[in-house]
Amino acid sequence: MGTRQEVLSQAFHNEVYDLAWNYDGSQLGVFGRDKKIRLYDPRKHEIANEFVSAHEGAKPQKLCYLGQLNELLTTGFSKRGERQYSIWDLRDTSKP
Numbered sequence: 001m002g003t004r005q006e007v008l009s010q011a012f013h014n015e016v017y018d019l020a021w022n023y024d025g026s027q028l029g030v031f032g033r034d035k036k037i038r039l040y041d042p043r044k045h046e047i048a049n050e051f052v053s054a055h056e057g058a059k060p061q062k063l064c065y066l067g068q069l070n071e072l073l074t075t076g077f078s079k080r081g082e083r084q085y086s087i088w089d090l091r092d093t094s095k096p
Helices: none
Strands: 016-021 028-032 036-041 046-052 062-065 071-077 083-089
Antiparallel strands (some): 036 046, 062 071, 071 083
């Protein structure tokens, strides 16, 4: 057994519903209670991008990176409780 040490520590702005690493570990995607998606750069300890989710429902939302693509899949619910899916191009996060 070796000695364990912390390699990453990140304070989040809000309660975290879901988080996921991208393919090469250079980015951490986080869904917060405020319905914002924040993309953290763990090497710089800062937010690389932040945008509002397309899902308006009250239930927690989920996200995952789509392999080596520069895209993010999110799942959530509408205000009426209908299941929703969105694919985001991370080069332009103005709309899914």
